[in-house]
Amino acid sequence: MIFSKGHRLIYHYDAEEVWIEPWGQNALRVRATKQHTMPLENWALERTPADTNPEIHVREKEASIVNGKVKAIISSRGKIMLYNSRGELLMEEYSRNRRDPLDPKCSAIEVEAREFKPIPGGNYHLTLRLESLNKNERIYGMGQYQHEYLDLKGLDLELAHRNSQASVPFALSSLGYGFLWNNPSVGRAVLGKNITSFEAYSTKVLDYWMVAGDKPAEIEEAYAQVTGTVPMMPEYGLGFWQCKLRYQTQDELLEVAREYKRRELPIDLIVIDFFHWPTQGEWKFDSTYWPDPDAMISELKGMGVELMVSVWPTVDKRSENYAEMLEGGYLIRTDRGTRTTLDFQGETVYYDATNPSARSYLWQKAKSNYYDKGIRVFWLDEAEPEYAVYDFDNYRYYLGPNLAIGNIYPVCYAQTFYEGMTNAGQQNVVNLLRCAWAGSQKFGALVWSGDIASSWDSLRNQLAAGLNMGIAGIPWWTTDIGGFHGGDPTKEPFRELFVRWFQWGAFCPVMRLHGDREPRQPQHGTTGGATCRSGAPNEVWSYGEEVYEICKKYMRIREELRDYTRSLMKEAHERGSPVMRTCFYVFPEDSQCWEMEDQYMFGDKYLVAPVLHAAQQRRKVYLPKDTKWRTYGGNTSFDGGQAVDVPCPLETMPVFIRL
Secondary structure (H helix, E strand, O other), X not given: OEEEEXXXXXXXXXXXXXXXEEOOOOEEEEXXXXXXXXXXXXXXXXXXXXXXXXXXXXXXXXXXXXXXXXXEEXXXXXXXXXXXXXXXXXXXXXXXXXOOOOOOOOOOOOEOOEEXXXXXXXXXXXXXXXXXXXXXXXXXXXXXXXXXXXXXOOOEEEEOEEOOEEEEEEEEEOOOEEEEEOOOOOEEEEEOOOEEEEEEEEEOOEEEEEEEOOOHHHHHHHHHHHHOOOOOOOHHHOOEEEOOOOOOOHHHHHHHHHHHHHOOOOOOEEEEOOOOOOOOOOOOOOOOOOOOHHHHHHHHHHOOOEEEEEEOOEEEOOOOOHHHHHHHOOEOEEOOOOOOOEEOOOEEEEEOOOOHHHHHHHHHHHHHHOHHHOOOEEEEOOOOOOXXXXXXXXXXXXXXOOOOEOOOHHHHHHHHHHHHHHHOOOOOOEEEEOOOOOOHHHHOEEEEOOOOEOOHHHHHHHHHHHHHHHHOOOOOEEOOEOOOEOOOOOOHHHHHHHHHHHHHHOOOOOEEEOOEEOOOOOOOOOOHHHHOOOOEOOOHHHHOHHHXXXXXXXXXXXXXXXXXXXXXXXXXXXXXXXXXXXXXXXOOOOHHHHHOOOOEEEOOOEEEOOOOOOOOOEEEEEEOOXXXXXXXXXXOEEEOOEEEEEEOOOOOOOEEEEO
């Protein structure tokens, strides 16, 4: 049975009901369930889409709905196909059965396009299967994964968060469509050459959103219209950020900031990482090592330096707040066994970010101890959250070993601070997060790529990660310059890697130096957070004079770009545009640009070609056609439409300016 109700096309057969309806310009939302009523959560989608006037036709054998440039047809047997305004097939469900003998793909193998497999508790293991229509299709986005592939076609992706992995399941296709898997359940996406499939391991509903567009930017901006855009990046987000694991005392941190100023180096922000607190779950400075935060913050502001603090969701059972949070129901629960979420520097439990009362409780603690002292930037570290899954009936955590965290958690975590700061009158919110999901951007989520290795392989992975995060709708992104794990600033091989990472960092959305360097430092105390040791020095002068001079050069380049970077942040705020852009995003008509995976555009003006291999002194750069280019800082100009071989000695990363 197919019928229309208002602007919605409805299909019903046996236990399944399917809704197809307009949701923003040139876009359709498709939902299906075998529950008695359709679940109404909107997840990543804004609740009030733009007004549209779809064209709906219901016929004997099929029904159709047209919304601008996209058209969906559903057969009398429930198969869905989606087309663009030129009549080109963009998506087709993969269905192999004998219900419709006129379907050219009729088959006896009995494979369902929308498979709802019941699991205990009333939910379903859901699989959506789609035809792979074009062997040359390219797919981008989907979040941040630790591999060097920019084009995701042919890959198998876990839809779950892990340290350095962020599932943001929006895909942009070279065929001219965007697809959002609007389901926060842990699952899997297989972007195969024969079948494309999306799975949710526990859910009640199939929910996806699809948009058609003529250019990648049109698709990306339509996606941003229905999921939200980032706030405007504050001024301190445009310059250089100094960080390490970890500054241990107030005196140490202030001396680093003073040294940057003595050397007349541009610096916008410095970070106090984890374990500056007495005990986890006490969101305040340990007075033993941070005796006068007010004076510290005042001195930093006098130098024009903002302060960021790390906030963890872990609550130690010895914490002064544990008993009150337990009584209030502000802590997550286990399905069985001891309520211990993480055993690191104490036996801890996560606070329940999905509980509004718990969010309010944590914000009030952070407000009195951080915000009211002048701190406006928070590093929301999920503290290795690889052990939680969700029951979606009541949005509570149930923990089990070796299961990836449910995708909605980072959104709620950022929302804690977004709501608190906006309610306090602070509109430009920055929350540095290890993970994000679709829609996180509107909560001021600046995602960093997690605790990654200090290696050339890792550097190459971060380029693909940053570009695909931008396509997935997260324009604020950064990486630990130099990598996080290991790396000795006194060793020449690591110095080379560090230089190449630092050069590239100057052309990332946020330029942030961080890392846990070797050799580890001695324990500086015996109480509170002092039991967590610090890594070696990680300031730009820690790597020797040659490296220092190169760092100075690129810090000043970053300053020269400040006005331009601000304009890119405005585009991200107003339209959802990525700051780091794949070459095809800016030049979609140039087929060569769809093949470029080791270079990108910083906005529309600067072509950036990071040096991604050890001992590399030259590299090829493709200059998009129908444009002219000039080397950054030089006078040599080139015609587009050609690959040029350019020198890249250690002190230089190739960058070209579009003329």
